[in-house]
Amino acid sequence: MPFLSSPLWLAGFFSLFFFAWGIFLPFWALWLEGEGLTAGQIGLVLGAGLLLRCFASLLIVPRVKNESQLLPAIRYLCFFTLACFALFLFLQGFVLLALGTLLANFVISPLMPLGDALAAKWVSQIRLDYGKVRLWGSVSFIISSSILGGLITRFDHSIILYAMLASLLALVLMSWFKPATLPQDSLQQTNVSVPLWQVLKQPSVVRFMMLTSCIQGSHAAYYSFSSIYWKSVGYSETTIGYLWGFSVLAEVGLMAIASKWFGRWRASQLFMLAGVGVAVRWSMLAFTSELSLVIVAQALHAITFAAAQIAAIRYISEEAPPQFAIQLQALYSAIALGLVTAVLTWLSGYLYPSWQGQVFWLMAVLALPVFWLARRRQV
CATH class of the missing domain: 1.20.1250.20 (MFS general substrate transporter like domains)
Incomplete structure (x- = not known):
């Protein structure tokens, strides 16, 4: 398995995650509209998805009991997120599209706090410069949202899903690279998760x-x-x-x-x-x-x-x-x-x-x- 420096690994994760997020956040409503959902249905689905993202962070992230488990958790969630969005190639109708969107929100949202938790660990462990690593996520968000706006104009709404799948596939592949420094559990940590x-x-x-x-x-x-x-x-x-x-x-x-x-x-x-x-x-x-x-x-x-x-x-x-x-x-x-x-x-x-x-x-x-x-x- 190839090695990357820890700052480069994290910069790659933030870049690819926020590239995908820059597609999902601004344009998923347009994809749902293109699939035949009404404005009222889209508002209902997206509003429920926002609340579900809150609960997902509370339910999934605390199940990572110690910091050495952060990398495996991120890798598996990246894969499940890709699999979830791949389902949209086969889903049709309001009910199935709504359920799929809620599942997508639930799976993708914990990646942000898990990535920041890994960054926080490396800040203390290897004196990571968080700002210089995290800025690549913001840059990627700008690039992806700008590119997709032009692509949607040139093609149709289906390009949104294909771009999402391509960016998530890249994220999955990158996540399986091995960082040079693995996150180590703090001495105060135990295998018992604190409620x-x-x-x-x-x-x-x-x-x-x-x-x-x-x-x-x-x-x-x-x-x-x-x-x-x-x-x-x-x-x-x-x-x-x-x-x-x-x-x-x-x-x-x-x-x-x-x-x-x-x-x-x-x-x-x-x-x-x-x-x-x-x-x-x-x-x-x-x-x-x-x-x-x-x-x-x-x-x-x-x-x-x-x-x-x-x-x-x-x-x-x-x-x-x-x-x-x-x-x-x-x-x-x-x-x-x-x-x-x-x-x-x-x-x-x-x-x-x-x-x-x-x-x-x-x-x-x-x-x-x-x-x-x-x-x-x-x-």
Whole structure:
């Protein structure tokens, strides 16, 4: 079996996973539409899939009892994800397509927290530069979503499934390469998995979950309604696309320099910085739709998302009890990135028709608990 350096292995995993994710997330609704599902059916399936992704992280990730099992778990889930999407070559009709999409969400979603758990382990074990490795995932997301947009225009919706299968096949093949350094179990770990409720009894963990939920959840209105809002104030679809792409480029830029600029910062300091970004970014979008200021707000994605993501990995890898690392990654993915964001998306959807752009004030308010929680040195 070929060997790769551990950073190169992880960069390859993030690149190929987010290449596939850049196909699935933006375009799967179009594939379902091409297969004959109505808008109402698609909304029902995708909404249920979002909730299922939360539960999948809570059910599957904690079953990895120690860090030496991370690589096998990732490899098998990559294979099952490919097999799951291969089923769509044979499925037809609303019921079967809905069940297949729910199964796909359930299988693919734990790959993100498992990959981050492996990264967190290598941060402490081999001093991995997380930002420089993770940025390749963001770059791949931009590339795949851009390429697929052109391919769908040239071909039909079927190219979405074929591209998904090709990218997942590449991911499966890459995952079976052997990294030069295998993740080693922490001395404090045992073969007995710590229950999630026991992890949540730790005060520092509760603060961590509240911090990350406020920061990541503050993106809910942006993810769901910023494009609709910008179009309503006169921006073209092309401009909106550039604004989204610029925000991801800003994220990539910060991850590239994070170790140099923020290498000595504690997780609590990075969370405080992210809180400032939350307050400033969403206040700007609520206050104005002037393009130059919107561009500045989009640049702050580097702070509101990337800095917070780096802070979360730093806390899990360096400051939290080692025996809780995998469970913390599952909770972070399921609650902060999943459940809380889903609830705030629903709330934003309820308020947006009457509030319009003012809904971003609600997101800006989430900075207040961040300031209060991050000043405590335990997280």
